Amino acid sequence: MRKIENVICPVCGSLCDDITVYVEDNRVVEVENTCAVGRAKFLNYGLHRKPKPLIRKNGELKEASIEEAVRRSAEILTESKYPILYGWSSTSCEAIRVGLELAEEVGGIIDNTSTVCHGPSILSIQDVGIPSCTLGQLRHRADLVIYWGSDPYSAHPRHIERYTVFSEGRFQKSGWRSFIRRLSGKLVKKRLSRVAELILRRKLTFPEEKYALPPYFISEEERKLVVVDVRKTRTAEVADYFLQVKPNTDYEVLQALRMLVNDQDLEVDEVAGIPVRTLEDLADLMISCDFGILFFGVGLTMSKGKLRNVDAALSLVRDLNKRTKFLIMPMRGHYNVTGANVVFTWQTGYPYAVDFSLGYPRYNPGETSVVDILRRGECDAGLVVASDPVSNFPASAAKTLVDNPLIVIDPDVTPTSMMADVVFPSAYIGIEAEGTAYRMDHVPLRLKKVVEPPPNCLPDQEILARILREVRRIRRG
Amino acid sequence: MALLIRNGYVYDPMNGIDGEKMDILVEGGKIVDKLKSAEYEVIDASGMIVMPGGVDIHSHIAGSEVNAGRLLRPEDHAKDVELKTEITRSGVGYSVPSTFTTGYRYAKMGYTTVMNPSMPPLEAKHTHEELCDTPIIDKATYPLLGDWWFVLEYLRDGKIEECALHVAWMLYATKGYAIKLVNPGGLEAWGFGRNVRDIDDPVPYFNVTPREIIRGLCKVNKLLHLPHTIHVHTNNLGKPGNYETTLQTMKCVEDLSSGDKPCIHITHCQFSAFKGVDWREFYSGAEDIAKYVNFHKHVTIDMGQVIFTDTTTMTADGPFQYILHELTGNKWVNHDVETETSSGIVPFRYRRRSYVHSIQWCIGLELALLIRDPWRIFLTTDHPNAGPFTSYPQVIGWLISRKAREETLSKLNKRARETALLPSIDREYSLYEVAIATRAGQARALGLKDKGHLGVGGDADIAIYDVDPRKIDPSTQYDEYVKAFSKAAYTIKEGEIVVRNGEVVKVLDGKTYWVKVSSNSEYEVSEDMKRRFTEYWTVQFDNYPVSEAYLKRSKPVQVESEV
Amino acid sequence: MRKLKVYLLTGRTIEQGKAKEFGKTSNLYKDSVAVCYIDPSDMKTLGIKSNTPVKVSTDFGSVVVRAEKSSRGSHPGVVYIPYGPWANQVVDPETHGIGMPSFKGVPAVLEPVPGEKVKEIEELLRDSFGEGSKR
Structure with missing residues (x-):
């Protein structure tokens, strides 16, 4: 049994960094110092995670290789005129950086969960x-x-x-x-x-x-x-x-x-x-x-x-x-929602609801915020990272997301991933992958990797980088 | 790629070259005396100025306070946007540009090295993450150590050597480059909403005075042989009458200098050179400061030149920013960092019609013109506090041309115009002096041996400006120079052409410099220290340091310390 | 059957936080979020007990969840549903031009529906988003 100290808990904005984790056979078997939620996460993560990416064919989600899923995602994003890239509060800053580059490349809108939280x-x-x-x-x-x-x-x-x-x-x-x-x-x-x-x-x-x-x-x-x-x-x-x-x-x-x-x-x-x-x-x-x-x-x-x-x-x-x-x-909720605001701001000048459709960052919540765009039915594709808008948005907004092609990168099975066209079961940041997150008071901490992820579950950052490469390949011929 | 830069007028003050027409050879990212490869690109620089790449000793470009400034000012960004191109990322300006835009804009002005002067150690990872996203330029960052509890306690107990070892660890843990002090002692007091009055006012609950902090860290700096001196933002900054505090600050380390080597840098000195008792009875203290600096070699300063524009002020000086908020009624961000420091942000507009702002504008230029040795006064605007860094060419214009100054003076507040000393100063900087104030002097003060010169072995960071000093008179046709310095004809970074005709043509990642101190006594973090650490901070000791993985291109500078 | 005019709040609970980590298709999750916490006095007025299905209706939709006695102080006239797909059937989607729907303080009508069933997650999704092209 391996004992790992000072692990950071990837659950809420408090980012407690004094967790002790015990690992046996690549599985967390015991934790100390966590709260009930943190404990539930460390001991029960990934119960329902799919072993491989999924692509919807004839109305049903079927297993596919990572390459196929990346290609299909890149196609969806390049064919779209105004895609939404949403989520970002439960992933690493490294992934968010790639996400922003992807949003800029496809000329879409990128928004994080603070839009329906502390926006x-x-x-x-x-x-x-x-x-x-x-x-x-x-x-x-x-x-x-x-x-x-x-x-x-x-x-x-x-x-x-x-x-x-x-x-x-x-x-x-x-x-x-x-x-x-x-x-x-x-x-x-x-x-x-x-x-x-x-x-x-x-x-x-x-x-x-x-x-x-x-x-x-x-x-x-x-x-x-x-x-x-x-x-x-x-x-x-x-x-x-x-x-x-x-x-x-x-x-x-x-x-x-x-x-x-x-x-x-x-x-x-x-x-x-x-x-x-x-x-x-x-x-x-x-x-x-x-x-x-x-x-x-x-x-x-x-x-x-x-x-x-x-x-x-x-x-x-x-x-x-x-x-x-x-x-x-x-009081910020998700463990890296502050980080999402921080990274958005240093790259684009704005903390959320950033629109790249004109080739430069624009910000006007109410116009460029995701719930409004969905309610007006303006977007024609979606990419959701580590979030569950189908559960968390008002039903009328979630409907637009579901009606259009939808890519989901999330280790968990959620109502959003159940309604998606492409699903990447990813690695859990802070358990199976490293990454930076910001505490609610803007203190950055390095999340640790304590176990290996399953073979077909990559970290968000890696999946996004592959999609970005594929998008560039398609667009630049 | 090898380069031959032909027939430019070269200004390389470190090597005593003053506008000679000569060729510069570049290979393998360095300046060389002979090209090995037969293939090379020729840049025809005839009729142009060739200088080392610009070096900026003090510019807030990254980290939590800069980013809080960005967040605070959407109205600042919407008016100044950068489109995405095939090679560059999009972004926004104006006074607090996004990271990519910052890198590109510096490069476009021929600047290749920029120092980020204020990093809360606890949030060091944030600063480095942003620096990674700041392309092209080389950079380094100074951790704020003047109000750090460990430092206060060591200095209170007179434990200089222990303090030095701890600062060495701190530079390693934060990947920092120099010791930064901001309103020493005052920021700890600000934790309870208070401040210190002068350099002998003890810090509440710590029984140590700012004087002891400044002297202590100056000694630490010497013991560790750090490349730069201590970098000081004085107590009482931004308050009328503070020039006396500044004089005391400089005097208090007089005995610690050895030979001609500077031992203290007073940053954005303009804000610390106010004479008078209140905002009505407010005058320039530049003459007194300049007189002192002219007779004392242990001081270097930078200007902090005011630009008449709408900008965003941000410093670690929390109490000062609160005063500014009270004065202006503008929106205010405060961010205190446990055990270490604080910070504040307030948008601010410098107006020509304001008496105080006009005098502030005069102070910066008076400092630059009255201090005789250009190696000890550097051009900055304390970006973005006194104005954005994109205004540097304008400041160069004021330095090289009396006419340029008169033009601005004529639009200033009448009372300021009539009382200020500046109109009577005739001095105009030569291009040689400009090269010192914008690159050579700054590189020397920072101890960056490969920067700020074009001698063989130096980094091939070169700026070429399309203006002919033999045909165009700086004094009368200064606007030609302002234009040329705004848009470099070529910027070369590590031997690669990154800017052509003021446009970015190639993007590469700059290096991050940090100081790695090796000491005689191997520094070990004791269990007791770790315990105290857990008491002082809300993060665990193991999670505090910044690993080298956070630096895209890490460039440690090795120094041998005395302890 | 009696009906009550109430204010609907939605938010996080520790049970929902924990259950989320067991997966959103788990029964635990459904138990933790398809629930409406009601003041005991209001339950008395309605004449219902814990676990009675209740229908919460607002201007934006209605949903059936199970009733649960609120153990936290007294707050008659205020009911609470944890965040989740059930709550989002009835929250106010209007953002008033700032991007943020109204998740708290939505006027609602509460009525017991003893005969009805609380929908499973799949059923709920199908009913809200239709068979569509995807299903």
Whole structure:
């Protein structure tokens, strides 16, 4: 059994790099330090992966050689006038670089999954900027952590433990002690009630202490965790304070907070159902911290207001910097969606939704973004890399993709690959192939190869390079 | 391919050649005295200027902050696009061009070597990935080490040798070339939204002063025998009255120089040469700085010349960028990097009508014209902070021609025009001096032995400009020179013609230079160090270094250290 | 049968994240995403229990998934379906000119359909995209 340390987990944007992997007979048999999702991936990857590429013939996907699949893909792309190249958030930067070259060569549109995720955040950043940092900065310094419209417990399970409230920093200690205290307090209460019920035959009532305390109550040197969400998420359960907002009212709440932070008076009693007193408490808490961080999730970008919600959040944090140090960061989902934005930007100047049809990069989300193009039915072919738009796009957009010739490069069997014309089962980056990925805070890490891929499963980069060569061969005769 | 460059007017200051008509021979990527092969291409350079390929000591072309600038400014790109051709990739400009466009545009101006001056060590892989996608030019990058916790702690405890060994490891781990300091101490303070006031203001929680950091790293630089000096962006940059901080910074390492060898480089000095108390009472401090530099050989500086245009400012100096955001109200990106550094980005427009901007424009040129030794003042715009690098030919125009300066001066803010010293300066650079300020001097300061000259054995990186110095007077017909320097007639990189008539005709990959220090005591990373590493950073020690695989063409420069 | 007017949210859950790694054709995946988390009080109002099939309808389509009691606090009037092909039958595709459909906070109608079956993935795909040229 081989032990490989400091492996990077290719699942979410936290890119935990302290995973230990045990390999036996070219198979991962045990992992340490991962979250449940990471563990599921390392131990169960490739269960349904096809052994060879597939090409659709007479309506059915049939096995083919890599060469045949490459040729068919190149034909589809060269015959197309306006192909879409989509995905890119779960592959390596090296593959994305080749993908951009391919998109430029065929004069198509290239877009990554941030278009349906943090695309609105990027639009807002282009409007107002963003004060941010790397995650270690928070670990060392943050005494106030806010998750807004994001549920790290479910989407980035180790985020809190590694980078924020439960991590140990130079200037800030971990908040886990008070959490344990609170938990044991809860347990004691539970036991007491049970005893009381048994002996006294009546229910004991305890004051709702946790929520009765004002939110600006800071337990000395320990960090404080605040969660704002439309429902009580798992993260909210470990928070010091949870503020529940109604769906589609984030914008009002954020702008109200902005007014309070800027010492303007709110001449109403409540905003979107939240008493102004509560908002005042939260604003005071934000101003009085030494180093605050606001993480926001797709809860802001996907609900009513979209980019305007993020705009308000960014402006709030920018304004807070007049009073204290306050930073903000989007919680990026897929492990390399940040890398996709980064590589797109250095090669083309734009982070997503790049149109090469005029021979140079153009960017105008709403026009050049993939969901809009699909809904308008403008594209005539598709190449999807490591993504599942048929599952993740609104059905009406996915239909255009399915109705046209479709190439899929993905190790997993997905609804998208089931509807494709050419399928390349590829190697898993970070398990069967090396590659670079960017953590949500833009820290690049080198993903490792811990086992060999099956013979007919190449890394994305290699498949794309072969398609590009074939496209050039066809076009240049 | 062998080349014979015939009958050009050659400017090669390192070899003392000042516009002599002569032939240059190229073979195997090097300058040679005799061609071995019988087959060679002849370039007729008669009536043209032949110079070594341009060298840029300070230009932000790659890495996380540059890329954040690109992301921030779609409006900057849409107005300046590059089409894909059979051999070149498409891209966008203007102030923060995409990587391919950056490489092509430098080559078109006859530049072949560019130094990327600001790399957060934690994000070094990003910088190198971008440099790989920056074609044609050779490049190197400086890691930011002035606010690095290990450095602060070593210097606080006076452990210079340990610090040196660690910096050596750092240069290896990040594939870096020189020690960069940005607002030393101030960036650590910015972690909590603060700054340091001057070079004797201790860094909060670390009990070490900027003076100790600058001196300490200057000593480290000497111990390691690094090819370049420490590269310093001063404290208080961009604040009225900061010329005093700059003088103190230069003075504080005076005793550390040996002989005539420089030991400190003050970069984009224009931003650090402000006199006065606020933006209204604001004057040029160039004269004081120039006076000091003229009498002290341990300093080199570069200009950071302001261009009147819309550009994107980006530095690791987080607190300064925040002030700029407060001043302008423009959009602002901040990116603090744990344990190491910070950075900020704000779009900015330099206006002729503004008194302050006009004075800033004067300061850069005053520095260049008042400092007598052209080997110690270099042409830069601190791309893109004071203007994009594509403006270099315009700056050359101002340097070689008083008339060019007067033309611009006449459009400046009236008060600036009346109070500035610049209008009274008559000096005009000769082409020989231009060659020093744009290539020879920079190559020497960087310790790049094969660059910046056309002597036998040097790299065959050559720029040929189609303008006849015997017929066209630089002083009066400067615009002919501006045009010629914008579009090289030929750019030759490692003996290959890459640009002809200002167009890219061949694309090749440049080398990435980095410093490999060999030391007497083999440096071992102790377990204790690894433990501290895990405490300081959120990445594991093993995942931190940049492997050579990230460099398309790796060019290690071996140096022997004293430790 | 009673109906409820609710807001529909979609998003990630840890179960969906885990199940995804077992393959999107697995039963585990279907169990983790063809589900609608409903506030217990709303379930009471509708008179249904966990695993009762419910139909979620919006202006953009309707889908049948199984009901599940939401264990996270109280949020009457808000229901939650994890990301996946089922959720995407009913989300709002309108991008308002910025490329981003509305995946959260979509007004919806919730009704129990005890007799109906939750579609398998193949069936769902066939029904949404038709037999087409490919199939």
